[in-house]
Amino acid sequence: MRTVMSEADLASFLVREFPQVQADFAVERLTADGIVMRLRVGDRHLRPGGTVSGPNIFALADVAVYLAILARIGPVALAVTTNGAVDFLRKPVAGVDLIGEARLLKLGRVLAVGDVLIRSEGMDEPVARASMTYSIPPKGQGR
Amino acid sequence: MRTVMSEADLASFLVREFPQVQADFAVERLTADGIVMRLRVGDRHLRPGGTVSGPNIFALADVAVYLAILARIGPVALAVTTNGAVDFLRKPVAGVDLIGEARLLKLGRVLAVGDVLIRSEGMDEPVARASMTYSIPPKGQGR
Amino acid sequence: MRTVMSEADLASFLVREFPQVQADFAVERLTADGIVMRLRVGDRHLRPGGTVSGPNIFALADVAVYLAILARIGPVALAVTTNGAVDFLRKPVAGVDLIGEARLLKLGRVLAVGDVLIRSEGMDEPVARASMTYSIPPKGQGR
Amino acid sequence: MRTVMSEADLASFLVREFPQVQADFAVERLTADGIVMRLRVGDRHLRPGGTVSGPNIFALADVAVYLAILARIGPVALAVTTNGAVDFLRKPVAGVDLIGEARLLKLGRVLAVGDVLIRSEGMDEPVARASMTYSIPPKGQGR
Numbered sequence: 001m002r003t004v005m006s007e008a009d010l011a012s013f014l015v016r017e018f019p020q021v022q023a024d025f026a027v028e029r030l031t032a033d034g035i036v037m038r039l040r041v042g043d044r045h046l047r048p049g050g051t052v053s054g055p056n057i058f059a060l061a062d063v064a065v066y067l068a069i070l071a072r073i074g075p076v077a078l079a080v081t082t083n084g085a086v087d088f089l090r091k092p093v094a095g096v097d098l099i100g101e102a103r104l105l106k107l108g109r110v111l112a113v114g115d116v117l118i119r120s121e122g123m124d125e126p127v128a129r130a131s132m133t134y135s136i137p138p139k140g141q142g143r
Numbered sequence: 144m145r146t147v148m149s150e151a152d153l154a155s156f157l158v159r160e161f162p163q164v165q166a167d168f169a170v171e172r173l174t175a176d177g178i179v180m181r182l183r184v185g186d187r188h189l190r191p192g193g194t195v196s197g198p199n200i201f202a203l204a205d206v207a208v209y210l211a212i213l214a215r216i217g218p219v220a221l222a223v224t225t226n227g228a229v230d231f232l233r234k235p236v237a238g239v240d241l242i243g244e245a246r247l248l249k250l251g252r253v254l255a256v257g258d259v260l261i262r263s264e265g266m267d268e269p270v271a272r273a274s275m276t277y278s279i280p281p282k283g284q285g286r
Numbered sequence: 287m288r289t290v291m292s293e294a295d296l297a298s299f300l301v302r303e304f305p306q307v308q309a310d311f312a313v314e315r316l317t318a319d320g321i322v323m324r325l326r327v328g329d330r331h332l333r334p335g336g337t338v339s340g341p342n343i344f345a346l347a348d349v350a351v352y353l354a355i356l357a358r359i360g361p362v363a364l365a366v367t368t369n370g371a372v373d374f375l376r377k378p379v380a381g382v383d384l385i386g387e388a389r390l391l392k393l394g395r396v397l398a399v400g401d402v403l404i405r406s407e408g409m410d411e412p413v414a415r416a417s418m419t420y421s422i423p424p425k426g427q428g429r
Numbered sequence: 430m431r432t433v434m435s436e437a438d439l440a441s442f443l444v445r446e447f448p449q450v451q452a453d454f455a456v457e458r459l460t461a462d463g464i465v466m467r468l469r470v471g472d473r474h475l476r477p478g479g480t481v482s483g484p485n486i487f488a489l490a491d492v493a494v495y496l497a498i499l500a501r502i503g504p505v506a507l508a509v510t511t512n513g514a515v516d517f518l519r520k521p522v523a524g525v526d527l528i529g530e531a532r533l534l535k536l537g538r539v540l541a542v543g544d545v546l547i548r549s550e551g552m553d554e555p556v557a558r559a560s561m562t563y564s565i566p567p568k569g570q571g572r
Binding site: 303304306307329330332333334335339340341342344345348364366367368369370371372373374 | 446447449450472473475476477478482483484485487488491507509510511512513514515516517
């Protein structure tokens with residue numbers, strides 16, 4: 001799928017539009033059908049036992065599919081998550097960043113769907129799998 | 144279902160075990176088959192447009208079902224989320240707390256499942272619907 | 287929510303439009319926010335062990351939310367399922383019909399969402415819980 | 430992952446244990462981390478408009494992950510689906526079989542999780558994406 005935003009464009013967009021969370025995430029690279037994103041794991045992301053909490057894994061999946069979509073349709077349209085589902089598979093490795101690989105499965109006029117495989121950096125077995133659906137507003141409209 | 148922890152017990156547990164997020168949540172009340180929890184909405188929970196972000200809605204659902212389970216099995220066992228799915232239905236009302244009503248649908252030996260209806264306080268129509276599954280470790284074991 | 291189709295209208299619609307499966311299902315009653323549907327359990331619905339198979343439980347949830355929507359928007363529009371998720375909670379009772387209670391959580395211009403609680407007839411504890419999302423085509427258009 | 434059942438073993442198992450549906454499905458091939466299964470599309474699988482119905486797509490995903498698991502743990506244990514979620518992405522091509530590619534993401538002691546990409550045979554873009562979770566009974570026990 002053709003992209004209309006570069007990795008640098010996406011990184012700037014994140015800083016500008018998501019000031020509360022932008023420091024948590026980094027765009028690793030755009031891929032042919034999606035994007036690779038990093039969650040910079042810090043103490044604030046942890047739950048008892050020292051693992052990254054579920055909501056932070058959800059957030060990584062959400063931002064990854066969101067930016068994978070915007071990279072293809074541009075920063076104008078304000079896509080909104082309508083469904084997000086996560087299977088938590090294994091305990092993340094303590095003190096290691098999480099890497100989410102998102103691929104777009106559908107980029108329609110009204111709905112976009114992507115899934116994400118999340119791993120502790122350097123590990124082969126996934127920590128979580130997620131699917132995200134976004135509603136794409138009609139052209140020329142905000143949310 | 145019989146409870147073994149009171150609302151005060153659950154509130155103390157939250158403060159002790161989840162120091163990073165405990166200030167965000169409040170136990171409203173235990174119900175016959177679940178719990179009602181509040182997300183105290185602040186600026187840090189918002190996404191562009193002034194609505195509560197998806198990961199914070201996920202977090203409210205997650206903590207609600209988690210505490211609904213612990214209220215029935217006690218604080219010893221460390222249940223782990225294995226699946227969480229959220230349907231985002233409407234934009235939350237700006238500047239208003241979110242109230243999550245969780246009900247337990249199954250409290251088995253190995254798995255527990257609950258669902259949650261989330262509303263902006265005082266509103267009738269739900270903002271989101273979520274389902275959460277937890278794996279319950281065998282007795283006498285930590286995670 | 288106001289209905290524009292009666293229970294008899296829905297039953298006729300099912301016979302006419304879904305000849306392959308209509309004998310499996312019966313409209314029990316419309317409710318204030320949804321519908322109650324019955325799966326007439328027969329040998330063809332069973333899997334090893336004598337329980338109703340997962341796909342048949344999915345089918346009951348799917349048809350229940352579908353008819354709950356059509357009861358409110360009429361039989362013209364051809365809504366399409368975009369997401370369906372089922373939590374299987376307990377083994378159904380052998381040789382007993384399944385009853386699905388669907389409620390609509392959102393009936394928007396573009397998307398409709400409902401969830402369903404499924405029980406073996408006469409039992410209190412649910413066999414399954416499901417959520418279904420439908421895309422509603424623009425007025426005047428087929429699929 | 431090492432397999433303990435061959436493609437022929439799985440096909441025989443399907444015929445023996447699932448007489449109601451076995452004619453609908455064929456084992457295409459085992460893969461390094463999963464299985465490829467075919468749904469032989471016939472009139473009984475269709476919904477209005479001539480597309481394969483949602484429950485039949487669910488059934489393909491369910492049987493694919495189920496056999497992917499049994500290929501690795503053997504036919505003795507009776508795994509039970511605990512969660513199944515499907516994103517329906519595109520209308521299947523009329524009169525064409527569906528091919529489901531399942532991969533196992535976790536094969537634990539208690540839970541197994543897989544996802545499936547489903548395409549109309551010969552097409553590149555997926556018709557549906559599904560995730561399935563199975564509960565695996567303790568050794569030596571039936572369901």
